Amino acid sequence: MKRFKLVFFLGLLVCSQYVFAQNKQRLTQNWEYLKGDLGGIWEAVRPVKEGNPESVPLWEKVNLPHCFNALDGVDPDVNYYQGPGWYRTLLDLKNPYTEGRSLLHFEGAGQKTQVYIYDKKVAEHVGGYDEWTADITDAVNAFKKTEAFQKQFKGRVPLSIRCDNSRDLEMIPSSLSDFNVYGGLYRYLNLVYTPKVAIDKIFAAASVDAKGSLGKLNISGRLLNPEGIDTVSLKIEVKDPEGKTLGSWENQMKAFNGDKTLWETSVKNPRLWSPENPVLYTVQTTVTARGTTHVHTEKIGFRNFEFVKKGPFMLNGKRLLLRGTHRHEDHAGVAAAMTEGMIRQEMQMMKDMGVNFIRLGHYQQSRIVLDLCDSLGILVWEEIPWCRGGLGGEVYKEQGRRMLTNMIEQHYNHASVIIWGLGNENDWPGDFNEFDEQKIRTFMKELNDLSHKLDPSRKTAIRRCDFCKDIVDVYSPSIWAGWYRGIYTEYKEASKKEFERVDHFLHVEWGGDSHAGRHSESPDKALSVVQTGVGTDERDGDASLFGGSARVSKDGDWSESYIVNLIDWHLKEQENMPWLTGAAYWPFKDFSTPVRPDNPVPYMNQKGVVERDFTKKEAYYVFQSYWTKTPMVHIYGHSWPVRWGDAGEQKMVKVYSNCAEAELFLNGKSMGKKKRNSQSYPAAGLKWMVKYQPGKNEIKVVATAKDGKTVSDEIVQEYQTAKWDKPARLVLEKLSEKDNIAVIQVKLLDKNNILCLDARSYITFGLTGDGKLIDDQGTSSGSRKVQLYNGRAVISVDLNKGKSVASVKADGLPSAFVEL
Incomplete structure (x- = not known):
């Protein structure tokens, strides 16, 4: 691995490596936030009399993590805010080490960050996703000698931080990207205390042969030693998953700058890390200098992987079909500022869906995510945010090199990581007046060489840049069968064709949008107008809802019914493609994007199998039925309260299950048993044609696993036989109230008060x-503002223990009101 020396200047250490310390605390409470800029740092720290109405600007009390765009990223009426914002707090510093160092460890802040102690700038960083630290020790010591420390701030130290996510063509990622470039302290900020000499980084390269008989461990390290202390004692211990020490090494040596190889050892017959058994070993490193000790701990795993040339993916000597999805750091109500609890819930939901692989799109993600991938058993493709727009100048390229270096160094020890991604959709121009494919190739090759130099053990990859596909180890082309181009039954043929064009093929990004709660009695209707045999890739303009050739993304109904069919077909085919390395559905969760203002939920990419607040869509259970082993069964239609058709008409009921057999009951009567067969489409053969009775219908299924265990599911659906005319009026009503939160619903009716079940109008609540x-x-x-789903839509209201009047409006219809 190429090593980079630390640079020390003016007593300040700014480095892009993270620190594990014995004394570390998250700075989450007692922050103030100001949207917009200040005239200067003095405005953040000047003395202010309490209650003075002339004190401006006004700051808002917040907790961290915090994102500028917690709400406006999906506000239907505005562009999301891109600009500066300020945070401030007071630090009560109590470093337990004599003459120790005090560090601020940023797990990620967007997108350009400046750090001030009182009125002195002590650090700055460009890049919203890599970790970095700022040594504030000398600035703090200097401030403590001032009169302001005791009188104005009463022994506490003012910390001010400026974040800025302004548009900048010479910064990665591009604002043309199909995701928001968020601003703020949206990942955790830690206060870390270290002694004079501490471990900065340990690189623990764990490897094992395909048979798993001999594990090798090569350990090198890097020190934090700003004062240049010359002699240190080092001790390294390797512990098995139960904490038993397998071996140790210790030595007293001259302190070193940069990186130094410390110890090479072996582990006989190590327990192998895999998605089914994600066992982790521990490397504990202790450094002692001048009577103080610092301990650093890393988790590692032994595994052997291979992308077979023109073949499948192998893990520990056996074929493993990569069953994947994608993740953006984005959530309802907080945007990028997801708490650790939210992240844990999301990753566990993925694992429960059967995921064994994830592509982290399109930037380095939180250390919490990588730790969970290690412990849950989820293989990882992680990438830098060189995404769309073209290629900028030297400032742009230097950020790319720096972010790649930081990503690899910071996540080097994670057993889950198998691929470093170098870019996404780099064939997409727009940010610069020049779009030179050869220059993009040259820089891509530079990044590829840098990645292999930093980490020879992992593969490199990109997605959708055909003129660079020969540079990287693994390539993913654009295949969107049944959404942006073609129909979904072309998936296998399209994949095989792309597989044959490269040595190592992996299909990431497939699927389509679905508006949660919208269902259809004829979901595949749009396929009849889509041209086949012309490719299944996404092309310029295909994501638009207007113009161009017929495509499901524009002409389809965006129903959950269609997407489960598309997903069902893809998963069925993947079961029978022995050459396939794997595929990753795009994405796991709906996320915000500035380039999709006209979607049913404005500014949302709605391709997720769960909504932005973790509400599961029907598609989640289709994946479970193919990918999980714990017995499960799910009747399609839990969010479909009313079906429609003629009296006596046969309707298909689909059941998604991983069990061997299932029996369906309609209104208490058995509709017979069906055997599951993954190649019987749809629903792996668990489908029944039944006749609903007008009005209420009770549907139940009992599924039996191979070991005889049973699981069941049931729903209630209305069946509407009345035909509706054109929409005539809106009706607004309160559905429920609990804990001072009311749920209201709008329905769209015709002149005869019949629910218009295919209505897709935009409505706006007030x-x-x-x-x-x-x-x-x-x-x-x-x-x-939202499109109706089957003639209705709901929203919640915080009543605030008072009275309100809710309204709803739609073009061409009288508004409706309800008192709350």
Whole structure:
């Protein structure tokens, strides 16, 4: 691995490596935030008399993590904010080490960050996703000698941080990217205390042969030693998953700059890390100098992987079909500022869906995510945010090199990581007046060489840049069968064709959008107008809802019904493609994007199998039925309250299950048993044609696994036989109220008061009075402007223990109101 020396200047250490310390605390409480800029740092720290009405600007109390764009990223009426914002707090510093160092460890902040102690700038960083530290020791010591320390701040130290996510063509990622470039302290910020000499980074290269008989461990390290202390004692211990020490090494040596190889050892017959058994070993490193000790701990795993040339993916000597998805750091109500609890819930939901692989799109993600991938057993493709727009100048390229270096160094020890991604959709121009394919190739090759130099053990990859596909180890082309181009039954043929064009093929990004709660009795209707045999890739303009050739993304109904069919077909085919390395559905969760203002939920990419607030769509259970082993069964239609058709008409009921057999009951009567067969489409053969009775229908299924265990599921659906005319009026009603939160629903009726079940009109909720709409969530039930799903839509209202009047409006229809 190429090593980079630390640079020390003016007593300040700014480095892009993270620190594990014995004394570390998250700085989450007692922050103030100001949207916009200041005239200068003095405005953040000048003495202010409490209650003075002339004190401006006004700061908002917040907790970290915090994102500028927690709500406006999905506000249907504005562009999301891109600009500066300020944070400030007071630090009560109590470093336990004599003459120790005090560090601020940023797990990620967007996108350009400046750090001030009182009125002195002590650090700055460009890049919203890599970790970095700022040594504030000398600035703090200097401030403690001032009169302001005791009188104005009463022994505490003012910390001010400026974040800025302004548009900047010479910064990665491009604002043309199909995701928001968020601003703020949206990942955790830690205060870390270290002694004079500490471990900065340990690189533990764990490898094992395909048979798993001999594991090798090569350990090198890097020190934090700003004062240049010359002699240190080092000790390294390797512990098995139960904490038993397998071996140790210790030595007293001259302190070193840069990186130094410390110890090479072997582990006989190590327990192998895999998605089914993600066992982790521990490397514990202790450094002692001048009577103080610092301990650094890393988790590692032994595994052997291979992308077979023109063949499948192998893990520990056996074929493993990579069953994957994608993740953006984005959530309802907080945007990028997801807490550790939210992240844990999301990753566990993925694992419960059967995922064994994830592509982290399109930037380095939180250390919490990588730790969970290690412990849950999820293989990782992680990439830098060189995404769309073209290639900038030297400042742009230097950021690319730096972000790649930081990503690899910071996540080097994670057993889950198998691929370093170098870019995404780099064939997409727009940011610069020049788009030179050869220059892009040259820089891509530079990044590829840098990645292999930093880490020879992992593969490199890109997605959708055909003129660079020969540079990287693994290539993913654009295949969107049944959405942006073609129909989904072309998937296998299209994949095989692309597989044959490269040595190592992996299909990431497939699927399509679905508006949660919208269902269809004829979901595949749009396929009849789509041209086949012309490719299944995404092309310029295909994501638009207007113009161009017929495509499901434009002409389809965006129903959950269609997407489960598309997913079902893809998963069925993947079961029978022995050459396939794997595929990753795009994405796991709906996320916000500035380039999709006209979607059913404005500014949302709605391709997720769960909504932005973790609400599961029907598609989640289709994946479970193919990918999981714990017995499960799910009747399609839990969010489909009303079906429709003629009296006596046969309707298909689909059941998704991983069990061997299932029996369906309609209104208490058995509709017979069916055997599951993954190649019987749809629903692996678990489908029944039944006749609903008008009105209420009770549907139940009992599924039996091979070991005889049973699981069941049931739903209630209305069956509407009345035919509706054109929409005539809106009706607004309160559905429920609990804990001072009311749920209201709008229905679209015809002149005969019949529900218009295929209505897809945009409606806009409003509210006046004491309460507040719970909107700007980016969900089908948390957006004030939203398309109807089967003639209805809902939203919640915080009543605030008062009275309000809710309204709803739609073009060409009288508005409706309800008192709350």
